[in-house]
Amino acid sequence: xxxxxxxxxxxxxxxxxxxxxxxxxxxxxxxxxxxxxxxxxxxxxxxxxxxxxxxxxxxxxxxxxxxxxxxxxxxxxxxxxxxxxxxxxxxxxxxxxxxxxxxxxxxxxxxxxxxxxxxxxxxxxxxxxxxxxxxxxxxxxxxxxxxxxxxxxxxxxxxxxxxxxxxxxxxxxxxxxx
Numbered sequence: 001x002x003x004x005x006x007x008x009x010x011x012x013x014x015x016x017x018x019x020x021x022x023x024x025x026x027x028x029x030x031x032x033x034x035x036x037x038x039x040x041x042x043x044x045x046x047x048x049x050x051x052x053x054x055x056x057x058x059x060x061x062x063x064x065x066x067x068x069x070x071x072x073x074x075x076x077x078x079x080x081x082x083x084x085x086x087x088x089x090x091x092x093x094x095x096x097x098x099x100x101x102x103x104x105x106x107x108x109x110x111x112x113x114x115x116x117x118x119x120x121x122x123x124x125x126x127x128x129x130x131x132x133x134x135x136x137x138x139x140x141x142x143x144x145x146x147x148x149x150x151x152x153x154x155x156x157x158x159x160x161x162x163x164x165x166x167x168x169x170x171x172x173x174x175x176x177x178x
Contacts, residue, residue, distance in 0.1 A: 017059040020048035026059055032151075110168045121146045123174050129153040136162045148173070 016037060019026045025048050031037045037058070040046050046056040099107075121144035124131045128147030134140045146167070149157070157164050 017061045018046070018056050019059040020051060020053040021055045021057055022053040023048070023051050025050040025053075029056075114167060114169055114171075117144065118146060118171065120144055123147060125173065129157060132157055132162055132164060133160070136160070146171075 014031050014033060014037075016029050016031060017026065018029045027049055029037070029046065031040070041056060044054050047054050048056060124145045124147035126148050128145065128149045131140070131145055131147070135142050135145075154164060
């Protein structure tokens, strides 16, 4: 995980397909863990973004199972049409509607800001928590750093009042990029 201090932190998230039982609206929700979903659901903190119903449950999700390495993928254009020969419905990819132009502009601005911050900060790798803590307590000079830390390390830094924040977009550590 990549973190930035003065700081940026990134927590692992789980994405669940959700639906409101009242109208069957489907949407997705991001949670830190399955327990986070359960606690938010039982506290009534979840609501359907379309109708506002608080009766939200996990939708049935298909497991993400990759194909075997010895299997060839069949291009969508080569698959039989629904009701055509073979009687198999083709599994055409489903796409989301395009993002509004404002959202695209905002994401581009965030990416530019992150790139500028990373240009002026130093990669510290797995020493992130120790270096951020040392700067906070005056044991070393202040500077902008980014690196890796576990969610538990990030939570401990936040509890100590050390200012860190997540990088909005993932980055590859130096030497790990393609």
